[in-house]
Amino acid sequence: MAHENMETLDQQEAACWELLQEVKDPEIPVISMVEMGMIHKVRVEAGVAHVEVLPTFVGCPALEIMKKNITEKLVEGEGINEVQVRFVYDPHWTSDRIAVDARDKLRSFGIAPPPLGFKPGDTWEVACPYCDSPYTTIENLFGPAACRSILYCRHCKNPFEALKPIY
Amino acid sequence: MGEALHVETVEQALQNQEYKQALADLLFQLADDDFILAYRGSEWLGLAPHIEEDVAFSSMSQDMMGHAVMYYEMLEELGLGKADDIAQLRESAAFRNAILVERKNGVGEYNDDPHYDWAYAIVRSYVYGLHKQVRLEALQQSSYAPLVLISRKMLTEHRYHLMHWQVWLKQLANSTPDARQKLEAAIAKVWQDAGELSDLGLDADNIVRFGLIAGEDIHRQKWINLTKDIFQKAGLSWPGEPGKAAERGRAGEHTPELAQAVATLSEVYRIDPAASW
Numbered sequence: 001m002a003h004e005n006m007e008t009l010d011q012q013e014a015a016c017w018e019l020l021q022e023v024k025d026p027e028i029p030v031i032s033m034v035e036m037g038m039i040h041k042v043r044v045e046a047g048v049a050h051v052e053v054l055p056t057f058v059g060c061p062a063l064e065i066m067k068k069n070i071t072e073k074l075v076e077g078e079g080i081n082e083v084q085v086r087f088v089y090d091p092h093w094t095s096d097r098i099a100v101d102a103r104d105k106l107r108s109f110g111i112a113p114p115p116l117g118f119k120p121g122d123t124w125e126v127a128c129p130y131c132d133s134p135y136t137t138i139e140n141l142f143g144p145a146a147c148r149s150i151l152y153c154r155h156c157k158n159p160f161e162a163l164k165p166i167y
Numbered sequence: 168m169g170e171a172l173h174v175e176t177v178e179q180a181l182q183n184q185e186y187k188q189a190l191a192d193l194l195f196q197l198a199d200d201d202f203i204l205a206y207r208g209s210e211w212l213g214l215a216p217h218i219e220e221d222v223a224f225s226s227m228s229q230d231m232m233g234h235a236v237m238y239y240e241m242l243e244e245l246g247l248g249k250a251d252d253i254a255q256l257r258e259s260a261a262f263r264n265a266i267l268v269e270r271k272n273g274v275g276e277y278n279d280d281p282h283y284d285w286a287y288a289i290v291r292s293y294v295y296g297l298h299k300q301v302r303l304e305a306l307q308q309s310s311y312a313p314l315v316l317i318s319r320k321m322l323t324e325h326r327y328h329l330m331h332w333q334v335w336l337k338q339l340a341n342s343t344p345d346a347r348q349k350l351e352a353a354i355a356k357v358w359q360d361a362g363e364l365s366d367l368g369l370d371a372d373n374i375v376r377f378g379l380i381a382g383e384d385i386h387r388q389k390w391i392n393l394t395k396d397i398f399q400k401a402g403l404s405w406p407g408e409p410g411k412a413a414e415r416g417r418a419g420e421h422t423p424e425l426a427q428a429v430a431t432l433s434e435v436y437r438i439d440p441a442a443s444w
Contacts, residue, residue, distance in 0.1 A: 057324055058317075059233015089316040092323070140219045141331050142226035146324070150219075166323045 008079075012044040015077050016051075023073050026062040027145045030109040033066065037097025040088060047081040049074045054093035056166065057146035063087065095166045111148065112162035119167065126162045128153035136160075172310040172378050177244045180311065189373035190311055191245055192263065193380060196368055196417060197302070198238030199264035202254060203425065204295060205231035206432050207268065208288075210277050216285060227292075227328050234321050241313060252440065255433035259426040260419045263368055266412035267360035268295060269425040286339060286346075286353035293332035294357050294394065298364040299325060301390045302380070310378035333397070340401040354406055362409035365390060368417035 020034050020042070033039055033053070041052040051070055055063055071083040095114035098106075103113035107129040115124065126136050133155035140150040141164075148161045174180050180187050208228035215221045239250035247253060262269075270291070273283035303325060306318035339350045365387040367374050375382045391409075398405055414420040 055320075057230065057233065058237055058320055059230045061229070089320050092316070092320045094323075140223055141327050142223040144222075146226060146230060150222075164327060 009044055012049075012077065012079055013042050016042045016044065016049055016074055016080070019073050019077055020051075020070065023066075023069050026065045026069065027147075028106070028109065028111065030105045031098075031102045033070070035099040035102035035105075037099065038066075038093060040091070044080070047079055048084060049077065049080050049082070050084045050086070052086055052088045054089070054091070054097075055087050056093050060146055062145075093166065095163060098163075106163065110158075110160050112151070112160060114163045114165040118165035122165075124165060126151055128156060128158065129160050129162075130158050131156040173312070174310055175312045177241075177313065180245065185373060186377050187245060189370050189377050190314075190379055191242060191247060192368055192370040193374050194238050194242050194245075194314075195263040196265075198235045198242065198254075199262045200268055200295070200299075201231045201238070202235035203262070203264045203428060204268040204292070205229075205235060206428055207270075207272055208292070210272055211283065211288060214277075214281055214283055223331055224288075227331065230324050230328070234324075237317050237321075241317075251436065255429075255436040256440065257429070259421045259429055262416070262421060262425060262429070263419065264416050264425070265360065265363040265366065266414055266416040266422060267291060267357065267364065269416065269422060269428060270360065271424050284349075284353065286349040287356060289332060289335045289339065290350065290353040290357045293329070293336055293397075294361055295364065296325070296329050296332055297394050297397065298361075298390050300329060301386055301393060305381045305386055305389075308378075309380055314379070336397070336403075337401050340403055351403075354403065358406045359410045360412045362411040363416060364409075366411075366415070366417045 017034065017039075020039055021032050023033050025031055025033055025036050025038075028036075036056070038054050038056065039051065040054050041050075043050045051074070053066065053070070067085045070085050074080055074083045095118070096116055098113060106113045110129055112126045112129045115122075118124070125134060126138075127134050128136050128151075131153065133153055135154040136151050137154065138149060139152050139159070143150045143161050147163055147166070149164055150159065151162050152159050172186075174186065180190055205228045208224055208231065211224050211228075212221060215224050235254070236250065239253050242248070242253055243250040268291075272288060273281070275281040275283070300322075303318045303322045306314055309315050309318070336350075339346045365383050367380070367383050371383060374380060380386070395405055412422075414422055416425075
């Protein structure tokens with residue numbers, strides 16, 4: 001009995017992860033919150049899905065929207081009656097958590113992904129997401145969202161955005 | 168420090184009345200500093216020297232406001248009221264921010280002939296930012312585990328603020344004589360208040376004894392060394408010992424400028440605190 005129960009729970013949790021793939025980052029609609037590495041844990045207990053989310057930026061105004069979107073998506077799941085979303089800071093989100101294949105999606109959307117394995121003291125060099133040229137300049141460290149900066153490509157003359165390395 | 172305290176959860180913190188008191192006092196200082204300076208930063212919206220700066224300053228103010236919210240929520244967990252109420256319904260005498268962050272941006276009012284001082288905005292933000300950097304690093308060793316986690320997160324965002332102010336400081340320092348003169352006047356003005364930043368307030372002894380954060384002197388020395396280095400690199404002369412305002416903000420003594428700021432920022436909330444947004 002207990003064993004069967006465990007299996008059902010595992011299945012429910014797996015189903016939640018599937019559903020979460022459809023919850024996009026509200027400010028970057030090409031990638032999901034799972035791909036962003038923001039979903040830390042999913043636990044299902046007696047019909048309640050508990051989701052732990054790692055915010056990219058503390059003051060991000062999209063957090064409430066994320067909470068709402070996650071809740072609305074997960075209640076679609078079989079046997080899920082309630083969703084509890086909690087923002088946690090352990091571990092803290094770093095830009096290395098972004099899935100490797102999601103980085104190409106970001107580029108296709110005109111956003112340069114953050115470098116992998118960035119360490120304090122490293123220089124942030126950004127290649128243009130359109131033409132891959134290294135001849136880019138930072139126009140503004142701060143952009144339309146807390147996690148993004150505004151850059152300009154001197155080669156193909158396109159303005160673009162880049163996700164800040166967070167480490 | 169003596170007592171090797173380690174407090175993992177809010178429940179544990181609540182078991183020791185003295186610890187809770189010291190923790191709350193420190194949280195008020197951290198929260199109010201970020202909150203009030205974020206408000207002053209937001210008053211620059213539409214008035215910054217160019218549109219990119221408008222975006223940058225708003226973004227940094229939003230980050231800082233977010234940091235303040237985290238601290239206010241920690242106070243809420245300690246049973247001190249709703250985070251929004253703590254931020255918006257207190258009288259100015261209950262605020263524990265340093266005087267430096269409450270000073271007006273300059274002459275005039277936001278809606279009425281604002282002649283704000285851009286050099287002062289840069290120097291105040293940068294000097295405060297350097298102090299905040301040292302304070303967040305010190306909090307990595309705090310006895311209160313939730314505070315360690317959250318300050319670690321803030322550090323990752325804060326380093327971008329410092330980079331931004333660094334660019335401005337260098338540019339003004341190496342620009343026209345007029346810019347240089349305004350910058351030096353701003354440093355002198357910030358310096359009259361800056362000494363209070365490392366003040367830990369009325370409960371300082373307990374804050375340090377409980378290992379919530381390192382003592383004032385350690386903090387102050389690190390901040391001064393860091394700032395000295397940066398001034399030197401920008402070719403600015405060192406203004407000497409930082410002074411303190413006549414009022415002691417950390418003890419709840421404030422200028423009328425804080426009361427005015429709080430009245431403005433909470434105006435809408437006070438009309439109907441129960442409204443849902």
